[in-house]
Amino acid sequence: MGGQARRPRIGVMGGTFDPVHHGHLVAASEVAQHFDLDEVVFVPTGQPGYKPGVTTAEHRYLMTVIATASNPRFTVSRVDIDRQKTTFTIDTLRDIRAERPEAELFFITGADAIAQILNWKDVGELWSLAHFVAVSRPGHVLTMTGLPEQDVSLLEVPALAISSTDCRDRVRRGFPVWYLVPDGVVQYISKHHLYRRVE
Ligand SMILES: Nc1ncnc2c1ncn2[C@@H]1O[C@H](COP(=O)(O)OP(=O)(O)OP(=O)(O)O)[C@@H](O)[C@H]1O
Numbered sequence: 001m002g003g004q005a006r007r008p009r010i011g012v013m014g015g016t017f018d019p020v021h022h023g024h025l026v027a028a029s030e031v032a033q034h035f036d037l038d039e040v041v042f043v044p045t046g047q048p049g050y051k052p053g054v055t056t057a058e059h060r061y062l063m064t065v066i067a068t069a070s071n072p073r074f075t076v077s078r079v080d081i082d083r084q085k086t087t088f089t090i091d092t093l094r095d096i097r098a099e100r101p102e103a104e105l106f107f108i109t110g111a112d113a114i115a116q117i118l119n120w121k122d123v124g125e126l127w128s129l130a131h132f133v134a135v136s137r138p139g140h141v142l143t144m145t146g147l148p149e150q151d152v153s154l155l156e157v158p159a160l161a162i163s164s165t166d167c168r169d170r171v172r173r174g175f176p177v178w179y180l181v182p183d184g185v186v187q188y189i190s191k192h193h194l195y196r197r198v199e
């Protein structure tokens with residue numbers, strides 16, 4: 001008789017993705033490689049209460065679908081978009097767990113996000129739903145200070161000094177975002193005239 005079947009290992013990459021860029025994709029790819037993940041689910045936020053004035057969820061969702069389409073291990077979930085409430089990671093992880101009860105979950109964040117996690121909703125329960133993996137990000141210190149060692153891992157990834165804020169700013173000022181975001185996302189931004197006006 002064989003041993004126990006291996007539980008699927010699923011990464012969850014939450015973000016506003018306004019727009020999704022190569023920093024997000026490299027972070028997900030590196031964590032997938034390092035933690036032997038079978039899949040990484042990108043979860044665009046619905047209404048991030050802490051970030052006012054973000055682009056319509058459907059545009060952010062579609063850009064994320066375009067950006068991840070060529071990777072057979074990357075998928076996109078609508079759980080946060082369809083919830084129609086302010087997005088909190090506790091709800092994201094409960095919903096993904098309900099859909100995939102057999103899986104081990106790994107929530108992926110950047111160094112800036114993990115530094116704030118102790119202020120997130122129901123943080124005490126978050127640790128029981130997923131293992132958290134925080135990746136390095138230029139301009140931010142990656143540290144375990146205050147975090148539970150058994151529930152959080154840190155990972156150095158190739159440094160990409162890209163942010164969605166900078167991409168939006170570049171489009172608004174007429175600068176290119178080629179090679180900062182996937183080609184299809186460049187075309188999508190142009191086709192839908194995103195980021196041209198200050199909201
Ligand atoms: N260049 C990057 N390197 C590593 N991690 C990143 C990078 N950019 C974003 N992340 C991480 O990806 C997740 C989603 O980020 P988000 O969608 O807010 O992008 P952002 O570039 O930080 O956006 P904004 O500039 O609008 O705040 C967060 O956990 C964030 O820390």
Ligand SMILES: O=C(O)c1ccc[n+]([C@@H]2O[C@H](COP(=O)([O-])O)[C@@H](O)[C@H]2O)c1
Nearest residue numbers: 014015016045087088089090113120121
């Ligand atoms: O749950 C919370 O309280 C919470 C507060 C801030 C951010 N988050 C999550 O962190 C992820 C990255 O968020 P952001 O704002 O950097 O795009 C995204 O999945 C958010 O839902 C979660």
